[in-house]
Amino acid sequence: MHKEEITLIVSNYIKKNFLFDEKKEVDNDISLYQSGIIDSMGTIELISFLENTYKIRFDDDELIAENFDSINAISNFLYNKLQNIK
Amino acid sequence: MCGIAGKIDFSDKAEPVSIEFLKNMVSTLRHRGPDEFGYYRDNNAGLVHARLSIIDITSGQQPMSNENNTLWIVFNGEIFNYLELRKILQNHNHKFKTKSDTEVILHAYEQWGLDCFTKFNGQWAIAMWDNQNKKLIFSRDHVGILPLFIKEENNTIWFASEIKAIFTDPEVKREIDIFALQQIFTFWTTITPYTTFSGIFEIKPGTTVVYSANGKKQEHIHWKLNFQDPSNTSTTKNKYSFKDAAKELEQKLLDATKLRMLRADVPVGSYLSGGLDSSVVAWMGRQTKSGTFQTFSIRFEDQQFDETRYQKMLVSMLNSNHEEILVKKRDISQVFQEVIYHTEKPILRAAPAPLFILSKLVHDSNFKAVVTGEGADEFLLGYDIFRETKIRQFMSNQPESRIRPLLLQRLYPYLTDSLFKAKGASFEFWKKNFTELNRIDYSHILRWDTTSKIINFLTDSIQMHLQDDLMELVRDILPENFLKLDPVIRAQILEIMILFSGYIISSQGDRMLMSHSVEGRFPFLDIDVINFLNHLPIDYKLIGLDEKIILKHIAKGKIPDEIINRKKQPYRAPDAASFIFDKPEDYVTEMFSEKILKDFAIFNPEKVSILYNKCLNKISNNPDGSQISNFENMSFVGILSTQLLYYMFIKNKPRYNNNINFTTKIDMVKENA
Structure with a gap:
């Protein structure tokens, strides 16, 4: 899977699920936590979505904000994880 | 407590209002005062009063006048120190015909003029009409416990304890103010003097307003929130x-x-x-x-x-x-x-x-x-927001610290079992602007920012016409020394002037109590x-x-x-979970339906539908609603209540009737005047 594809899926999910608007422009580098787009409840939703979509499980030490704080951070982290699984 | 309302036309050729009109007006306030109804009318003014009899039940009827019938009052509230003031006024040779606090206000005004309001300990919304000098006086208590709304147009003033009384007049246009929605979807309330409706304003708390016949309007502040510099x-x-x-x-x-x-x-x-x-x-x-x-x-x-x-x-x-x-x-x-x-x-x-x-x-x-x-x-200083402000200020002293934000866990224990407790990284949210201590919104920026994302549910065409910056409105109501004060006191002032005044003691206070005459x-x-x-x-x-x-x-x-x-438990009730069931109330499905959303044209139907379905999904997994986020709850209830408001106040007219039996009738209309 290409990284761009992951970025698009993550970005669409975040727009629809947290901003209720698929057409909204969201900067791929914006901090999702500091901007309040994702809160503690949202974290759970996001992680469940990624685990279900990509049929993967995150270990505890992967659940740090650095890996999830922006759309780019998420897709980078996810891309690398999926590469390693292969 | 009671309900008051009226209409005053200052022009020389004013036509007296009809009794029917006064009945309609007061009928909308029956819940505030079901015990007795009264009116006063002359060629310029019509005042009505719905009474909830609590003090001087036998002779405290309103409208009430001074000894020579030139000053007429309708009053909602209590002056708790009226017995002490009565004694002082009697020493100044004022004669009393009743045992009510209402009469004390009249004499106090005669004795001290507008300064009288600085002597009251109580809760009040007052309208006084001086029929000799054609002067109209409104006053509201220190922190705005009791409501008082006005509308000015041409030479006419309408006033009422509740806006619905003003809306009984067919001359009054009923329209939701989109800036009000922007304010409510940021601060949880409009900022004084704004209301939900275009052209309707509230008398600011702690303020007396005087209208004179020559069209002059003067505001006098009788009390201000006053904190000392540190x-x-x-x-x-x-x-x-x-x-x-x-x-x-x-x-x-x-x-x-x-x-x-x-x-x-x-x-x-x-x-x-x-x-x-x-x-x-x-x-x-x-x-x-x-x-x-x-x-x-x-x-x-x-x-x-x-x-x-x-x-x-x-x-x-x-x-x-x-x-x-x-x-x-x-x-x-x-x-x-x-x-x-x-x-x-x-x-x-x-x-x-x-x-x-x-x-x-x-x-x-x-x-x-x-x-x-x-x-x-x-x-x-009981609320979390004061402690949160203190912690963010403490964090700002050493912005790189990874230890200081840990204090947030004391305040919000859920952070300790958050998925993100590792490396203290879950604190990013609280670091927003946390070193900018000189912002007027320093304490409230997180809350206001989160809430304002609800604005995104409004239709594109409404969003295009919103204001860029609401901080002007906030700045207008703050004391001059605001930025010199400790951030915790600044948080306190914002909390008192905005949320407390516009929501806690009104939407959650007076309005809920008075809905059942309490x-x-x-x-x-x-x-x-x-x-x-x-x-x-x-x-x-x-x-x-x-x-x-x-x-x-x-x-x-x-x-x-x-x-x-015990740990402080904020007063809360279930939000979205109160509305979503296998069979929700009909009005809920209707207000969220695409047809009605399109018809009212306030919210974007697609976005609302995504939200509604998301909440629906979460409720079907967890009926207690615990999976629904704070933002989703606020958006759900905010959208539903706005839709209902539009339906009841704009699409339809608030209910009123003329089934009123006035027991106090003061008619001073001069025929052929």
């Missing part, structure tokens, strides 16, 4: 040691409670939430009278909101006659339309609904007045108590992260330690 607090500290301050505060609170329990010709009950504030008020209320003592409580079926255990403790200690009502989620959606009919403002939480249900219980128990603990959290009386809002508290150093109220410490000190030995030491 450099001055040492003097107050020297004046009162903590112990002396506690002693003094206890006496002032006792006096305030006594005035509110005993200055009534009907019995006064007490609300009991199970928290510290209402427990102290109920305990003090109990001290003021022997014999029976009545208490009222809300219980929640949903355990996360319920406080029954603590209520029971207090009831057995006070040995009170206790009435309680168990609120279920379904009850909330069943009364919610009525709730919004009374708030006249969109709300972002369902929390007012149980208070609507509680005031019905009070009314059904034949009580007309209750004391409550309102105001303690604002004036004694008058609220609030010892913590006694003006002597407020002024005293505002001059005490912060650390008498908030030390470290321990809140309301001076009140806890007073409470010690009076109410159970368990209540004093």
Whole structure:
């Protein structure tokens, strides 16, 4: 899977699920936590979505904000994880 | 307490209003005062009064006049120190024909002019009409406990306790103000003097407004929130040691409670939430009278909101006659339309609904007045936001620190079991602008930012016309020395001037109480108590992260330690979960339907549908709604209440009728004048 594809899926999910608007422009580098787009409840939703979509499980030490704080951070982290699984 | 309304046309060729018009107007306020109705009318003015008889039941009818019938008043509220003022006025040779506080206002105005309002200890919304000088005077109490709305157009002024009375006039255009929505979807309320409706304003709290025949309008501020610069607090500290301050505060609170329990010709009950504030008020209320003592409580079926255990403790200690009502989620959606009919403002939480249900219980128990603990959290620094501000300020002293943000876990324990506890990285949210201490919104930026994302649900065409910056509105209501004050006091001022005034004591206070003809009386809002508290150093109220410490000190030995030491539970009710069931109430599905959303054209139907389905999904997994986020809850309730408001006030006209029997009729219309 290409990284761009992951970025698009993550970005669409975040727009629809947290901003209720698929057409909204969201900067791929914006901090999702500091901007309040994702809160503690949202974290759970996001992680469940990624685990279900990509049929993967995150270990505890992967659940740090650095890996999830922006759309780019998420897709980078996810891309690398999926590469390693292969 | 009561309802007041009127219409004044200042022009020389003014036509008198019809009795029918006055009946219609007052009929919308029947819930505020079902006991008696009265009107005054001359060629320029029509005033109406709906009375809830509490003081001087036999002769306190309104409209009431001075001795020579030139000054006419309609008044909603209580002047608690009226007996003391009456004596002073009698010494100045004023003659009284009634035993009411209303008459004291008239004579006080004659004696002291507009300065009279600085002498009142009470809660009031007043309209006075001077028919000789063609002068109209409005006044509202210090913090705005009682509502008063006005509309000005050409030479005419409309006023009323509730906006619906003004809307009975076919001449008045009914329109939702989109800037009001922008404000509510940021601050939870409009900022004074704005209201939900275009062209309708409120009289600002602590303010008197005078309209003269020549079209002149003058505003006089009779009370202002006043905090000292931090450099001055040492003097107050020297004046009162903590112990002396506690002693003094206890006496002032006792006096305030006594005035509110005993200055009534009907019995006064007490609300009991199970928290510290209402427990102290109920305990003090109990001290003021022997014999029976009545208490009222809300219980929640949903355990996360319920406080029954603590209520029971207090009831057995006070040995009170206790009435309680168990609120279920379904009850909330069943009364919610009525709730919004009374708030006249969109709300972002369902929390007012149980208070609507509680005031019905009070009314059904034949009580007309209750004391409550309102105001303690604002004036004694009880809310989380004050502690949060303190922590963010502490973090800003060493922005790189990874240890300092850990304090947030003390405030928000869920952070400790968050998935992100590792590396302290979950604190990013609280770091937003946290080093910018000179922002006026420093304390509230996180809350306002999160809330303002609701604006995104509005249609594109509404969003295009919104204001870039709402901070101007905020700046306008702040004291001049605002930025010189400690960030915690600044947070307190914002909280009091915005959320407290526009939501807590109105949408969740007066409007819910008066929906069932119940008058609220609030010892913590006694003006002597407020002024005293505002001059005490912060650390008498908030030390470290321990809140309301001076009140806890007073409470010690009076109410159970368990209540004093329990972790503060914010008053809340289930939100979106109160509306989504297998078979929701018809109005809920209707208000969220694509057809109605399109028809009302306030919200974007696609976005709302995504939100609705998301909430629906979460409820089907977890009926208690615990999976629904704070933002989703606020958006859901905000959208539903806005839709209902539009439906009841714009699409339809608020209900009114002419089925009114006036018992006080003052007609001064001059034929062929």
